[in-house]
Amino acid sequence: MRNPExxxxxxxxxxxxxxxxxxxxxxxxxxxxxxxxxxxxSLSTEKVIVYDLRYTSYGGLRIAGWYTVPRERPAPHPALVxxxxxxxxxxxPKKWSELGYATLAVAPRxxxxxxxxxxxxxxxxxxxxxxxxxxxxxxxxYLDVVRAVEVLLxxxxxxxxxxxxxxxxxxxxxxxxxxxxxxxxxxxxxxxxPYLCGIMTAPTLTRSYPYEEINEYxxxxxxxxxxxxxxxxxxxxxxxAPKVRAPTLLYIGLEDDVCPPETGFALxxxxxxxxxxxxxxxxxxxxxxxxxxxxxxxxxxxHLTPGR
Amino acid sequence: MNFDSYxxxxxxxxxxxxxxxxxxxxPERTTDEATSYTVRLTSTxxxxxxxxxxxxxxxxxxxxLLQTPRHGSVNLVPHPNDRSRYVVFGLTHRGQRLAxxxxxxxxxxxxxxxxxxxxxxxxxxxxxxxxxxxEFLMSLDEVDPARVAVSGDDLAVLTAARRPGFSAVRVxxxxxxxxxxxxxxxxxxxxxxxNDHLRAGSSAQIVADTLAYFDPVRHASAxxxxxxxxxxxxxxxxxxxxxxxxASVYKLTHLDGTDNDFLxxxxxxLSGVPPMSKFxx
Numbered sequence: 001m002r003n004p005e006x007x008x009x010x011x012x013x014x015x016x017x018x019x020x021x022x023x024x025x026x027x028x029x030x031x032x033x034x035x036x037x038x039x040x041x042s043l044s045t046e047k048v049i050v051y052d053l054r055y056t057s058y059g060g061l062r063i064a065g066w067y068t069v070p071r072e073r074p075a076p077h078p079a080l081v082x083x084x085x086x087x088x089x090x091x092x093p094k095k096w097s098e099l100g101y102a103t104l105a106v107a108p109r110x111x112x113x114x115x116x117x118x119x120x121x122x123x124x125x126x127x128x129x130x131x132x133x134x135x136x137x138x139x140x141x142y143l144d145v146v147r148a149v150e151v152l153l154x155x156x157x158x159x160x161x162x163x164x165x166x167x168x169x170x171x172x173x174x175x176x177x178x179x180x181x182x183x184x185x186x187x188x189x190x191x192x193x194p195y196l197c198g199i200m201t202a203p204t205l206t207r208s209y210p211y212e213e214i215n216e217y218x219x220x221x222x223x224x225x226x227x228x229x230x231x232x233x234x235x236x237x238x239x240x241a242p243k244v245r246a247p248t249l250l251y252i253g254l255e256d257d258v259c260p261p262e263t264g265f266a267l268x269x270x271x272x273x274x275x276x277x278x279x280x281x282x283x284x285x286x287x288x289x290x291x292x293x294x295x296x297x298x299x300x301x302x303h304l305t306p307g308r
Numbered sequence: 309m310n311f312d313s314y315x316x317x318x319x320x321x322x323x324x325x326x327x328x329x330x331x332x333x334x335p336e337r338t339t340d341e342a343t344s345y346t347v348r349l350t351s352t353x354x355x356x357x358x359x360x361x362x363x364x365x366x367x368x369x370x371x372x373l374l375q376t377p378r379h380g381s382v383n384l385v386p387h388p389n390d391r392s393r394y395v396v397f398g399l400t401h402r403g404q405r406l407a408x409x410x411x412x413x414x415x416x417x418x419x420x421x422x423x424x425x426x427x428x429x430x431x432x433x434x435x436x437x438x439x440x441x442x443e444f445l446m447s448l449d450e451v452d453p454a455r456v457a458v459s460g461d462d463l464a465v466l467t468a469a470r471r472p473g474f475s476a477v478r479v480x481x482x483x484x485x486x487x488x489x490x491x492x493x494x495x496x497x498x499x500x501x502x503n504d505h506l507r508a509g510s511s512a513q514i515v516a517d518t519l520a521y522f523d524p525v526r527h528a529s530a531x532x533x534x535x536x537x538x539x540x541x542x543x544x545x546x547x548x549x550x551x552x553x554x555a556s557v558y559k560l561t562h563l564d565g566t567d568n569d570f571l572x573x574x575x576x577x578l579s580g581v582p583p584m585s586k587f588x589x
Contacts, residue, residue: 001589002588002589042504042507042508043416043504045495045503045507048495087380087381087382087383087384088380088381088382089380089381089415091415091416091496091497092416092497092500094495094500095494095495095496098495112381112412112414112415121405121406122381122382122405123385205588206586206587206588207387207388207389207586207588208387208586209384209385209387212385212388216336216337217336219335219336219339220335220336253564253565254565255565255566255585255587256565256587257565257568257585257586257587257588280563281563282561282563282565282566283562283563283564283565284564284565284568284586284587285564286562286564289562289564290562291562
């Protein structure tokens with residue numbers, strides 16, 4: 001019988017972890033963001049203005065997003081970056097702007113509107129160049145979310161002191177990494193069913209995708225296991241977590257076959273910021289949805305004060 | 309064009325197009341439990357669509373499961389639990405990833421693509437893809453024709469209605485059911501696409517007329533298989549429940565571990581295979 005709360009989930013911290021990510025951020029900084037916003041009248045409503053957004057990220061790639069702004073409320077607005085799940089495309093985040101947030105739903109590289117240059121496919125992203133941390137597919141993907149926050153920092157209608165992150169699954173995992181890479185900027189993180197935490201342990205606890213991609217990779221490349229372990233350590237949320245300073249809301253399902261609850265509890269243990277964890281019995285990857293969404297909304301409102 | 313003529317035309321079009329399936333072994337997904345393949349085959353258009361096929365190890369015939377595609381760019385590879393018990397075919401419809409040579413579906417965008425004319429509506433082709441997938445799955449020697457199931461959203465109902473031979477239909481996540489009313493309830497996608505489309509100047513009546521061809525209520529009476537509807541609100545779905553000849557209803561608890569296990573066990577029992585939870589204990 002599993003004991004998720006007390007299971008051992010360990011990941012080695014690479015000696016050059018900080019230098020590695022500093023180099024990635026430096027690469028990003030070598031490119032101007034060059035954001036281009038195009039208003040989309042047919043997608044906008046009485047309450048929300050919708051923009052197609054493009055900006056430049058790691059390696060000079062252009063990245064897409066949907067940016068929505070409350071129409072009826074006075075600026076400056078608190079802001080959110082919403083981060084998509086592994087197989088989902090970012091939807092236009094009107095609902096968050098209806099609640100008062102300027103919101104950027106980012107489509108990191110490989111997502112449909114950002115895949116002209118990099119398109120590892122699904123399945124595929126999790127194991128793309130997984131034997132080399134320098135060229136691993138997720139490197140740019142992680143940094144694309146960081147750059148999305150930087151876009152918000154440049155927006156005149158955004159209050160730079162009230163920027164938060166929201167997402168579930170991959171969106172939860174990248175909420176942790178982004179908050180760690182921008183500790184002075186991010187004010188709060190709502191992370192559901194966080195993926196990419198305990199990356200080498202998770203595939204031993206489940207046969208569900210996306211982690212099953214790693215099992216499949218190692219089935220045909222068994223000699224690569226050490227190189228895979230070395231690579232994913234640079235990307236593991238457990239190694240980012242101690243650097244997060246923003247208050248963090250975690251919610252997990254105790255029967256989550258996609259992101260095993262052991263990894264969620266492990267994340268909770270290594271977060272040193274103010275953290276709240278809701279663990280839902282009998283829930284799988286929905287991790288308490290839809291009911292938990294009210295808790296998420298209240299958490300974000302407490303820290304980002306829309307309507308202030 | 310009336311409802312029957314519309315769908316007869318789809319069948320007739322499909323009948324003129326050979327599927328010409330090509331199977332390629334997937335070594336990394338092949339285990340002691342099952343052998344996995346990618347499949348490409350031709351649907352209307354003509355258009356090559358994609359699917360993940362898996363055949364259990366051992367002597368067949370086996371129960372079979374068609375997974376119709378979800379509304380989204382990616383469909384997950386069929387779960388190893390299903391691959392070990394069923395000949396399972398997970399279809400990727402035109403425009404989704406892996407079936408996007410020549411046409412890449414947009415999200416948002418797909419739900420309203422061509423919706424102002426039923427003949428050009430993208431879901432006419434997507435429905436044809438599902439029907440083609442059903443024909444392909446049922447043609448496999450490893451499949452026990454008495455135990456063929458289809459699982460998915462409204463497309464599963466439509467497929468079971470238009471292709472005889474299914475013994476079980478498992479339905480969740482309805483998209484087209486009462487879509488013209490449901491679109492008014494929130495700004496959530498994909499139904500918000502309908503609102504966007506109408507704001508751009510389209511006619512609500514024309515959109516409703518097109519959607520009516522895909523309304524599962526209109527297809528349901530032709531479904532002869534045992535059907536399980538997993539829904540949030542049975543009252544909201546009453547019109548569909550009433551017209552499905554052999555329906556049972558499961559009210560989702562949103563304890564999705566519990567829900568997933570129930571849905572798995574329902575089909576397993578009908579198919580004569582053991583239930584399996586995705587959550588390993």
